[in-house]
Amino acid sequence: MIPLRIKVEANADQPFVVRLRSFEFAVGEQSTEQMNPFEVALERVGPEGADYVGEGGPIRILGIDPSKVDGDVLLVNPRRGTADRLIRSASQHNTFLVTERCDQVCLMCSQPPKNHHVDLFPHFETAALLAPEGATIGISGGEPTLFKTQLFRFLERVLLARPDLSFHVLTNGQHFDLDDWEAMSRIDRGRVVWGIPLYSCDPAVHDEIVGKTGAHAQLLENLALMCRLGAQVELRTVLMRPNADWLPLLARFIISTLPFIRTWAVMQMENIGFGRMNWKTLFYDSSEGFDVVSRSIDLVRSRGIDAWLYNFPLCTVPEPYRHLAPATISDWKRAYREECDGCSLKARCGGFFEWHPANHGYSNLGAIQ
């Protein structure tokens, strides 16, 4: 598993953001004038760790090969002696966790909400500006739009400063309102995709899943606002037993009433957090009952709306639909099972969540020759 947090030693009081450069500068050859003030360059590697120097201050990285963190942007917490790898330069899956607070309590939530909150937006802004060329950065939570004023300003500023970056924001879509029009209009809409979950076209089914009465109605109202703003919406539907039979109706609702979405993602469940607790009642074996999925995907795609399968192991998907199942499980969460040995599709398969249970629940699974 790829570590997202590493051990560091740094001589500072307050948390700070720094980018590591492990290779560009030969040891002893100090050409710091070419470096960004938020950068440090590798000076020495020894048994006690890897030492970096630069305007960002001396910092020692422990327990990880410097070649693996070259170009990484860290949020260093000197008191704790740890650093979060906010941006791993070699990865396509970098996400800023804005908050752990949330106003919904989804049955399958992989990251159950916590009340504690620290505003990290200033650090996120510094980190984003240090991101590799052309990166797409994820924004997640909790519910990021609980801090929408900071979020909108952050997006606006970073996108203005870095015309090459884009963002993918996961939000429950509950908190947009007409008063946000101006702030949202200032965000370059072509470079932000809003990933918003809708679990059913039936209000009761959706509200039950997200644990909030009236959530469905609020969401539909806000989706209209997103449409009028020209925002790019990735509609996300986690497939579960309570909503699986509704999927074709949801597909029909999408083509009639949500034609403006950019993408529809039908997603498999993640076995962690509440998802693990409720696994037995929620997990839907799509390897067995794929017909609700295929019907729905075909309908939406026939109408010219993009639809994809996220987090589906390829062997659980019938062949004609495999090209619609990209490897979406983030690199640091991804694992392959014994059954995957010798599978000809492994290289393009997202595999399983690291924490997927041994008793996996799929009745059809195994290496494809």
Add this chain to the structure above:
Amino acid sequence: MNVWPLKFREMSDGSVLFSDDAGEFFKSSHGFLDRYATDNLSPADETFLKEGNHGFDKEFDLRWTSFAYRWARRQSRPTRMNYVILVPTLRCNLACGYCQVSRAPETARGFDWSPETLAGVLSFLDSLEGPDIKIEFQGGEPLLRVDILEAVRDFCREKFSQCQFVVCTNLQRLDTREWAFLDADDTVISTSLDGDRVTHERQRTHGSEVTGAFFRNLEAAVSRYPKGKISALPTVDVDNPPDFEALLDNYERYGVRSVYLRPINHQGFARKIQQGDNVLARWNRLHCEFIDLLIARNRRTGRFMEEYYFSQCLKRVLRLNADNHVDIRNPNFFASDYVVIDHDGRFYPTDEARMLSRIGRIDLSIGDVGTGIDRAKVDVLNSGALNHFDPDCIHCAYQPFCGTDVIDDISRYGRIDVPRPDTWFCGRHLSLFDKVFELLYRNDEPTRASLAAWLGVAGCTGDLAPVHP
């Protein structure tokens, strides 16, 4: 709930097809039509209309917004000029009976671009903005002037970061230089193949030696190039159509799965050919039979072929923004994203306009490479290039999917205000859309399998076409 206005058309099975201005549709009955017309909708009617997003509660709510979005996306928006059709020569080494383009004999003089015209074309291309360009070389036989083609291509490769070149060639005579031109990865071939060998010879080559040369070159090209490099289309004489099975076999043999069946064109010299009465009805019948034959054949072989224009119409019904085909867009503004430059350097809004002008009926040229595009004249043409306000179209259930063709109207009737139902364009498209909806509401497996293939999806179910009992 406020219900958006519905237009309707009786289907061949006696049921009624309804559509709204934003192109959502469903099938229902005369009973529903009566209830709708007399404002007596039942609760079940209301629920159905709500589910299909045919109504809204208040302005700016989700349903209202979705309808507005859908309507807006169905309008074709003028975009940047990035598609230029060039006619470097009018000369041709074939003399097809139906020639669409008013050709000149191969040895004639004064039908090629002069050096000044070439310079003017290049300077026009140089004035275009944006990273991409598509150039289609037409003729005459453009490869008779492969030197000009090379000059244009070299220029475009320098100027644009993405280029595509289409050579519309009869593949009749290819020497080393012509092959070398066609070999490039950014260059594709479009040719004519009128079906089986007998039909092709009768309509195009007129002698077995010439026919043989064509087929030898076609075969050489097919074996030399990757799939997708060569496209072909047949011109069909409605009085003497080819054997369609043989035509499809032949197309498949040469790796072409998409067939754009075209009736002998009414413009240019082709208009001189007498096709007898009822050409439209006979063409529509022939085309419908072809679609049914395709479905049966696809079922039989498991290798899916399509009729290109029918697939376009199918997508226009089901999708927003299906504006790829210049014959069917709405509005269909001229000289916005594409333009034709003739052998004398004159601009034309379409290839048909060029042919029509060539026979001296009317001058539809819109400037030349020396003076630029005549926007005032384009505006006059554009004033008729939309169907939104046509007194017949506004009542038609197919209006949101359909288009308009000013040039065809001028060509056939000498005017653009002929009642729509009396025009070839309307008659042809009514029949096409009737067929599209007939297929969408068929329940048989072979039809569904072909529809899925034409739409590029794995499967089709009845969900695709809503029915309100």
